[in-house]
Amino acid sequence: MKKILCSVLALVMALALFTACRPNIIEEQPTDFEVNIDIDRNTTATLRILVPTTDGGMEEGYINALIPGFKELFPNVTIELDRRAISDERYMETISSAIASGEAPDLFYTNTVYYYYLVAENCIVSLEPYYTAEEQRYNETGGQEGLNLEADYYSEFFSMSEYDGNRYVVPRSMDSVVTYYNTQMLADAGINAETDERLQSTEENPFTWNDLVSLCNDVSDYLLSADGQQKYPTGYALQADFDWEAVFNAVMVSYGSQAFDENGNVAINSDETLAMANMLRDLYEDDGNHRIVRSNTSGASFANGRVAFHFSSSGPASMALNEGIKNNFNALPFPLIQDESAGLTNPAIGCGFAGWGISSLCDETTRDIAWQFLKYMISYDGQQALINAGLATPSIRIDLAEGKTWSSGYNNINLDAWLQWSQYKVSSQFFTTQEPSATFDIYSALQNFMRNLVDPGLTGVSTPRSVEMCIALCEEDLREAIS
Amino acid sequence: MVTETAKTGCGETAAVTLPRRPSNLKKRIKGSITGWLFILPTVFGICVFTLYPIIQSLYYSFFDYNMTSRFDFVGFGNYIRIFSGDSDMPKVVTNTLLFALLNIPVTLCGSYLLALFLNVNLKGIKVFRVLYYLPCTMPAIVSGIVWSYIMRYNVETPGLFNQMFSAMGLPMSRFFYADNFTAVASIVLMNLWSLGGGTIIWLAQFKNIPKQLYEAAEIDGAGTVHRFFAITLPMSTPMVFYNLITNFIVTLQFNGTLTFAPNTGAGNNNATLMFGLKIYLEAFRRTNMGYACALAWVLVVAVGLVTALLFKTNKWVQYDN
Known part of the structure; x- marks a missing residue:
């Protein structure tokens, strides 16, 4: 009996070793391959699309909105949703588990921070062959077919996923940080949003960081007055979300501060970072009551109406769903940080994308079908379907974005806030010189840095650390992240 | 048929022919087949969900494996890193x-x-x-x-414990948010639950x-x-x-x-x-x-x-x- 048992165990061990020899690994993908953009309408295929389960069904809703139109083009293609938990903490876990288990989707959901991991780990294919083929077709047909990103789209958002000269992701919309303001609170504070010079944004008189700080000081004075205390006992001036990369990256870029230098060495400890950190800490300490700036990771947008200013990329339709601020908001672009006397000449506005890349595990037919789906997503009909499904950020198409159809019903809101100063828009690139597995640790280090500066309560310290100490801690965290 | 020697009643030995007995192994298997069937699901479960992952993890421990694009043999590199290279x-x-x-x-x-x-x-x-x-x-x-x-530590909305501390005029504790021994002590305190x-x-x-x-x-x-x-x-x-x-x-x-x-x-x-x-x-x-x-x-x-x-x-x- 013992012999039998031993034999069974030995067999299992041998099998285990045999099957464990080589897990599912994605080899480096060629960036130049044959593509077919003339897919037979009757092609039968199944397309699995990754959608997050952690966004309240938002992305799933968008994909569902695209399916009917796409099915008209390819009636025999079945779309399956691959629902997975996606967050900054769990993105790598989700993707790597999907690949290791051999259950990878055909289209990976990604954004400005996540894409680098997908590209560096060979998870998604370069879309250059498709862009080239589509552009060629566009030229051949005089614009009747194919794509011309430069002519019809905000091409800079396509370039945000560029790596080694190749673009990997098709963005579904244009995400740009704007400054929302609470018209009711400003009126209560005696600030007339219609006439106050600081609340204007024109070529000649841009909305600047100094304007914002000045307004915040006025709001803070009001909040500390008897009236303010009565009406907004826990109110504050600015919900900045400085721990959001679209915000802190823009501020860092404006100040010339960088996490890593071009050689990939930690470079956070610099005069530029010190100047930026001092500015942010001043915001926190300015009135001694910490009523000016607050970071927020709770996701409570606009702190339910308890703040005067709020950085966000949500469209007005989304903001209007917030009962605390409904009917009492307007928008300005992200404030330009520029001050020639202080050497600040490179203002930046945080922006990014959410979109999908094609899995490198797809067979050729599925890959071509996946491209057709992405192409439909950015077509006029596809973008219109997304807008109808509630996508309230500007369309990636110039015609729809400038036509403001993405926010019809909110024409009293300054919709130019999303489109103005496109030359200053920057996406986060601070992790691309490092190993992809370090991406989220780097992100976390910078988030903690910002929280330490502007919201020490969140990090649990009773006495805020000095600015120099915050920088030193961040430097240590960054070194650890890339070690 | 097998031939065996047997003692006769008079004390003499004689060769007798006996029918072949089923082999010991077959008999034991036949006798225990029900038992085997009963434990089969458990044995299968242990093999698939315990034994296999154990062996697989031992095997993977000798590789630089990142679950997506890298699976390189590093010998005892991972073990060396544990004892000398991981800060x-x-x-x-x-x-x-x-x-x-x-x-x-x-x-x-x-x-x-x-x-x-x-x-x-x-x-x-x-x-x-x-x-x-x-x-x-x-x-x-x-x-x-x-x-x-x-145990929340937050100046504006502290947790129950810190509210009690405040009410008693004691300084607030950072509990899990502390960056020292207090954090581990908080977990021990929590485990009393x-x-x-x-x-x-x-x-x-x-x-x-x-x-x-x-x-x-x-x-x-x-x-x-x-x-x-x-x-x-x-x-x-x-x-x-x-x-x-x-x-x-x-x-x-x-x-x-x-x-x-x-x-x-x-x-x-x-x-x-x-x-x-x-x-x-x-x-x-x-x-x-x-x-x-x-x-x-x-x-x-x-x-x-x-x-x-x-x-x-x-x-x-x-x-x-």
Whole structure:
């Protein structure tokens, strides 16, 4: 009996070793391959699309909105949703588990921070062959077919996923940080949003960081007055979300501060970072009551109406769903940080994308079908379907974005806030010189840095650390992240 | 047919021919086929869900495997890195040992004392038994979230404990948010919440102690304290030993901070980063699966060594009555 048992165990061990020899690994993908953009309408295929389960069904809703139109083009293609938990903490876990288990989707959901991991780990294919083929077709047909990103789209958002000269992701919309303001609170504070010079944004008189700080000081004075205390006992001036990369990256870029230098060495400890950190800490300490700036990771947008200013990329339709601020908001672009006397000449506005890349595990037919789906997503009909499904950020198409159809019903809101100063828009690139597995640790280090500066309560310290100490801690965290 | 020699009634030996007996193996298989079928699902489960992953993890521990694009043989590279190249490890080992040194005595003694209290014959004691056990029915993730609220440190909206401290004029504590020893101590404090689970085991052990021993001791004039030290405690030692080993293993594997401590459970300044969490973070947060497997095997060896040591020194355990 013992012999039998031993034999069974030995067999299992041998099998285990045999099957464990080589897990599912994605080899480096060629960036130049044959593509077919003339897919037979009757092609039968199944397309699995990754959608997050952690966004309240938002992305799933968008994909569902695209399916009917796409099915008209390819009636025999079945779309399956691959629902997975996606967050900054769990993105790598989700993707790597999907690949290791051999259950990878055909289209990976990604954004400005996540894409680098997908590209560096060979998870998604370069879309250059498709862009080239589509552009060629566009030229051949005089614009009747194919794509011309430069002519019809905000091409800079396509370039945000560029790596080694190749673009990997098709963005579904244009995400740009704007400054929302609470018209009711400003009126209560005696600030007339219609006439106050600081609340204007024109070529000649841009909305600047100094304007914002000045307004915040006025709001803070009001909040500390008897009236303010009565009406907004826990109110504050600015919900900045400085721990959001679209915000802190823009501020860092404006100040010339960088996490890593071009050689990939930690470079956070610099005069530029010190100047930026001092500015942010001043915001926190300015009135001694910490009523000016607050970071927020709770996701409570606009702190339910308890703040005067709020950085966000949500469209007005989304903001209007917030009962605390409904009917009492307007928008300005992200404030330009520029001050020639202080050497600040490179203002930046945080922006990014959410979109999908094609899995490198797809067979050729599925890959071509996946491209057709992405192409439909950015077509006029596809973008219109997304807008109808509630996508309230500007369309990636110039015609729809400038036509403001993405926010019809909110024409009293300054919709130019999303489109103005496109030359200053920057996406986060601070992790691309490092190993992809370090991406989220780097992100976390910078988030903690910002929280330490502007919201020490969140990090649990009773006495805020000095600015120099915050920088030193961040430097240590960054070194650890890339070690 | 087989030929065997047999003794005749007169004491002579004679060759006799007997029908062939079924082989020993076949007979045993035939006789035990029902038993085999009964254990088949379990054996299958153990092979697929335990044995296979164990072997696979050992195999992966010799590779630089990131679950997506890299699977390179590194020999003992991962093991060398654990002992010489990972700057987290001193902190991980310190935190884990500190937690074990605090948590094991506190939970063992705490649950034992609680069990003694719940073992007395008082009216309504069963209600208390249920009440103390009740927290164990709550999923760990829920209790983790509840405790993160109870111990929340925030100037504007402090948690229950810090509100109590404030009311008493005491300074607030950072609990899990602390970047020092306080963070680990907070976890030990939190673990008191589930003392009721261990209490049930002690109570079962107490019920197994023969009543005659107490009766005889009473007749001999032994008081309550004397009876405890002479009967209850010695008779509990097998369960003390069992709980000691299981607590030790569970404590070394602890990764519960994931649900409530900041920085993905590692705490500020890695104050709550322990071995179990380190394995999780390496495997899934950093997708260093090969390295995580090596860490797991180091933990297995460490647990094995300590368990062996405990077994070698178990002369204090009283197994018979």
